[in-house]
Amino acid sequence: MDKGRLPARLDGYGLIKPFGGGISDLIKRKAGFSLPSGDGRPGTKLLPTLRAAIEASGLKDGGVISFHHHLRNGDFVINLVLAEIARMGLRDITVAASSLFPVHAPLVDYVREGIVTGIRAAYITGPVAEAVSGGLLGRPAIMQTHGGRARSIECGELTIDLAFIAAPAADKCGNLNGVDGRSACGTLGYAMVDAAYARYVVAITDNLVPYPASPIDISQECVDFIVQVDAIGDPKGIVSGTTRATTDPVGLRIAHAAAQVIAASGLLVDGFSFQTGAGGISLAVAAEVRKLMQERHIQGSFASGGITGYMVDMLEEGLFRGLLDVQCFDLKAVESYRRNPSHQCMSASMYASPRTRGAVVDQLDVMILGATEVDLGFNVNVITGSDGVIMGGSGGHADAAAGAKLALVTSKLNAGGYAKIVDKVTTVTTPGETVDVVVTEEGMAVNPARAELRERLQSQGIRLVPIEQLEEIARNRASLAKEERQDEGRIVAVVEYRDGSVIDVVRRV
């Protein structure tokens, strides 16, 4: 250009930075016809090894790396990455995973060796959970909710240096989806937030597809590097073939009672929206709700959350207009997401973040929640067992409870010899102020703060009992006494509520 044409500064515009050829801030030049025009940086994104990608990201001691859990207990990626990080001699790494499973047992050794010194997750089960409870980490682990994790990334509280996306299908530019290939897992809802905000994003795939991938669920402008490996997971552990409702008579009794509450709630009308997990009682509730919707000729608006084949059946029967899916729980859900446009993906942020302009959980009519323990204040624990050892986490539990008009906990009175309805929960995961009803095999209790709901249910002939009565029956039937909680001993995990405030802590066992 003829820079003489340009003034140095201009009123109403400011300093003029003259065009200097190429793209100034990217050091990217179109050097000639035969050279690749680049991917926004010199060279190609497709790197030969995981190490090359980690090195290219500049990860250093003390860095934060993130993972998503759509491959669940079939995931190979976390172990592959940590083994490489160990070989590279990096130390003091924080692992910010959406969830950790038994397959991630090698993480325990990396913690022991000081390679990993921080853990954040919305759900931890297996050897890592036990190691955290045993005090192996120097710093407390941070337990988040799915929505709280999204929020913490979006507001900059959790800064991710390097996000790893396990990609069942990826093209050379980093357009990704979860529906194709041997490791198909369905939607990539949890990974979408990491991909949008991490400093560097590496996709790890066992299925490099021609450009452009179709569908594109995470798109190329978010992905820095792609690494191809033999396998990102074990299909047997990624999705179950089918998810089934319980056949246990006690479970079925609870499910039936829960459905009666929903039927009487006034919410089961056209436009009804519903979420439930993949547990046996939850699915039995879904089966009851399905019958009720068929009988009443109701078309619901949507079902959300992790999606199972049960919800797919209900969609296909026209009982819901759409599914909003953050992760697919079984093969039927994966297949449905692949082919049915009414079965849509949602990011963890759209699903449950409390800092967006409105999450899907806020549109829920009814949420069916599980519980390890429920207490007299309707607080729910799904993080620790009655022995105080970590064995789970909120996932979307606290998010959906806060959003749904009717948050309904189903629980047996006892499990493993312990009472599940207790005076005070071992660890508060979901605050009682967001829980409406607790349903057990010996009756159901409504949160005293929900006078209107109590009256409505009673007027429909539903028999309610005080939660104290359920607690007493459970206590009397328990063969093991719950340890009195001691508020001393080292804190091994901090339990963050979805807004980032601390709702409880877990102490060393």
Added chain:
Amino acid sequence: MDKGRLPARLDGYGLIKPFGGGISDLIKRKAGFSLPSGDGRPGTKLLPTLRAAIEASGLKDGGVISFHHHLRNGDFVINLVLAEIARMGLRDITVAASSLFPVHAPLVDYVREGIVTGIRAAYITGPVAEAVSGGLLGRPAIMQTHGGRARSIECGELTIDLAFIAAPAADKCGNLNGVDGRSACGTLGYAMVDAAYARYVVAITDNLVPYPASPIDISQECVDFIVQVDAIGDPKGIVSGTTRATTDPVGLRIAHAAAQVIAASGLLVDGFSFQTGAGGISLAVAAEVRKLMQERHIQGSFASGGITGYMVDMLEEGLFRGLLDVQCFDLKAVESYRRNPSHQCMSASMYASPRTRGAVVDQLDVMILGATEVDLGFNVNVITGSDGVIMGGSGGHADAAAGAKLALVTSKLNAGGYAKIVDKVTTVTTPGETVDVVVTEEGMAVNPARAELRERLQSQGIRLVPIEQLEEIARNRASLAKEERQDEGRIVAVVEYRDGSVIDVVRRV
């Protein structure tokens, strides 16, 4: 919660902010069963009037509002919004639109009255363009590229106080798509960046659909308010019924020559990628390329950009694996995007931003570009006419030229009595360093910086001429002499290259 359980601070975590009920940062509480649980803020997002939405956003004098141009010359939204802003007595507003059309003529009055004092766009045509050229704005207008606009939003250079999204379909929570309803326009690629980054986002719709919308192209966590109006646009102006290739013999000769260059370039092999606009010569090039691909049994990877029915036909014939679509130019493209999963949406950022991890334009093999003028340095002007008056803009011109391996300009030698191949272009839009070949009816010239391309074309029997020769013929045939450019007079517009540097200015005519 029993806050006594929590320490005030914790090593390895920091200060503990105890859970205080509800969502601390949002002042959002689940008040009771019968109350709506809210949309992340008190009340509902669906507001009765545009004014209510503008007021709720807190827009003040001096604010920046943004618009996208998928409704093109059928758009009602910009005029509706500005009329309301005028009635509200707001002043000194900047309009950051992706493009402005003749239908936006009322903007001229708002500028005259001091209601609007800043304009940014990637393309301006009609009365607004003439008014800017005439010096009506106090501050220079800023002409961006589509990719540069996305970049400036992403990097915080352009801060949008309030984005208005014209939504052919919207649900009550702000899930949006462009494919349903009387104002269907196809993808919403340009609006996606505004929706992701603006302080407040208002969707304006004439088609409120049941929750959840399907498909969702812009999702609810980005949208603050929804306002329903009678009509967001005039369908006749939104998409043309069909787009047609030129039938003019000179245009066809240029198109044929351009196709010969592509055929000889070595790029027309499996995996070929291609972009062209909706102009008559461009579509004639596409028709030639289609024949060549059929003859050679080539399957391309993708076609991108604004998409026409021509590209849809090529997709459906299997000539491309996919389409990447930032805006649909005709009804056939809208219909294809609605039903064909291989016809995918891309945001302006994914399309063309130079600050992402790799835009689609960087994957292009061949880009067919138009021109108002081309000069001896291969610089292209698509912003001003030969009389210096603004009548267009880069759109994605400079972005695609920079990305494509072969950036090919098609141009007649003369138009309206003026030469189009000139010594120096009136306004530099796209720098010559990114332009490879200029094809005219009297021969074609290769950029001297592309020695390898020149040799390849010559070895394939393509006859090339120096661009100086084309300039001479054009000059001799011109009945009107181009005004000598005077680098004085008030600057009425700054032309930003895609990286934000200033590549030229436009002076008052």
